[in-house]
Amino acid sequence: MTSTDHRGFETSQALLTVGQVARAAGVTANAVRFYERYGVVSGYRSSGNARRFTVDTICRIKLALAAQRVGITLKESADILAGIPPLSRDLDQWVSAGEQLVLIGQARIAQLQATVNELATLDFLQPDTPEDRPRH
Amino acid sequence: MTSTDHRGFETSQALLTVGQVARAAGVTANAVRFYERYGVVSGYRSSGNARRFTVDTICRIKLALAAQRVGITLKESADILAGIPPLSRDLDQWVSAGEQLVLIGQARIAQLQATVNELATLDFLQPDTPEDRPRH
DNA sequence: CTAGAAGTTCGCCTATGGGCGAACTCAAGT
């Protein structure tokens, strides 16, 4: 049986409201609208101007949240997600997006490790670094 | 010979202006004032209300800059630096401050590595995590 | 005396990631 939500949309249909997407993704509706402004998610509008999202929107948000944890901004996540068409049945695209995140994360780790190694030497306290001072 | 700067202070004396500190630390004078508001540095005032800093101020700024690179905020750097008295001749205090940074950096790396490992599994796309769902 | 350099405070602007309340619409249920 097909029931309808309070906006008259069939709930069995693959279109979700902000609130539904928000709950499923574990964020607030506020945040979802924010993500939309940054292009992380995008959707349609109902006749009453309410946002309608396809189910993959939830995955997009989850990816962006995961990406944040490796220091990726919403804008950057939006760029990565731009390569994945809405309602893609192609799991490979999500896998490769995940791989991009892993690569970026590993790069961050390498960078951080280099910084920590430098910190350990206390070199940062030195008056100036040799490369700033051209030795004739 | 003791020369004087444009504010009438002897440059051979151990008190520096914002500009001098800024140049030595490789930041703008603006930034130095900002750091002062956050307690990263502190100094005196001349009769004309101009800031006067001791030379160790430069090291404090450099430490804060290094700390930023491992994700430490100015406020946190201020806390670490609060343990080092002005004009400390005790190198050990700087060494231990450096060690704190290294420990924090290593913790960040471990955290990041864990996150990347999780990303690699694509688990973040799953509807809910087991720990959110109490299995009776 | 006057110009210039460097200092001062104040306050607005930026980006990033949202929270929150106001005021409003829209559709369903009683």
Place this chain on the structure above:
DNA sequence: ACTTGAGTTCGCCCATAGGCGAACTTCTAG
């Protein structure tokens, strides 16, 4: 008819890390 719930836009709020300009003072040099 009215309430209720969920949606909408708008705009101000926070922290973090400063940039930048305005308007003003202070001191030195010529």
